[in-house]
Structure formats: structure tokens, C-alpha cells
Amino acid sequence: xxxxxxxxxxxxxxxxxxxxxxxxxxxxxxxPYGFNTRFEDKPGTNPEELIAAAHAGCFTxxxxxxxxxxxxxxxxxxxxxxxxxEKDGAGFKVTKSALTLTATIPGIDQAKFxxxxxxxxTGCPISKVLNAEITLNATLKQG
Numbered sequence: 001x002x003x004x005x006x007x008x009x010x011x012x013x014x015x016x017x018x019x020x021x022x023x024x025x026x027x028x029x030x031x032p033y034g035f036n037t038r039f040e041d042k043p044g045t046n047p048e049e050l051i052a053a054a055h056a057g058c059f060t061x062x063x064x065x066x067x068x069x070x071x072x073x074x075x076x077x078x079x080x081x082x083x084x085x086e087k088d089g090a091g092f093k094v095t096k097s098a099l100t101l102t103a104t105i106p107g108i109d110q111a112k113f114x115x116x117x118x119x120x121x122t123g124c125p126i127s128k129v130l131n132a133e134i135t136l137n138a139t140l141k142q143g
Contacts, residue, residue: 008033021045048083048094055097055126056081063120067105070116075104097130 006028010019020030028045037044056079067074084096101117108116121127 021050048085051094051126051130052081052083052097055083055099055124055130058124058126059099059120060101062124063101063103063117066116066120066123067108070108070112072105072108075106077101077103077105094130097127 004024006021006023008019008021010017012018015035018032018034021033022029022031032044033046034042034044036042038046038048059081060077060079063077064074078101080100082096082098082100083094084098085092086095087093099121103113105113
């Protein structure tokens, strides 16, 4: 089993408050996020952008492994993930992650490419987590 972690710190209310996200690897270190980075395209990141990056990276790597198992290797694969956040009652919901792949793979035909791409789409761990059980361990600190 592999565990990866990140943490978020938030100060203030929802609209005017500010947060920081840090990842275990240090790739993100106190990266700012808030209402303005999530809903107004201001500098900083947001949860949906991070999901899109994770999905694009995971899918592309999953396809590389599918190709390897088939005795093939890509010259280059470029994947874009567009994550859609929609209003859902009083809150919001991620409703879609649209993957767009452009690939150069010597020695593969269209049918095999589509087969392996579909296997990667459904088999990558991030595709699976988008429908996973969510657990929560919540601690309220006084202060």
C-alpha cells in the first residue's frame, strides 16, 4: 500500500477567507487558494484544478503501462482533463472530468489504440476514486 498526503490550512469565512495547500512531496508548498482562485480565476490553485491535474497524469501513465504490456511505447502523449463543477442544491458537485488525449505511438492501429485508451480511462486509480467511498476523521480544536 502507498499513502500520499497533503494538507490544507484555512483562515476566515468562505468568501473572504484564505487557504494554503501543501503536498507531501513539496511540489505545492503553502500554495494559496480561496473563493477568488476557485470561482474568479485569480492566481492560486483550487481543488478542481488539482483533480484535473491528477486525472490527466494518472490516465496518461496508466495508458503508458497499457502500451508497455502490449509491447508498445509512445513517442509522446499529451492529455488535458477538464473538470466541471456545477451547482448542486445549496452546494456544488464535480459532475465531469473530460479527458482529451493526443498521442504519437509507433506501430499501433486505431482499434488497439482505442482499446488501450479505454482500459486506461476506466482503470486509472484517479478515475476510480472519483466514485469512491469517502471517509472522514474530523477533530475540532478550540481556539
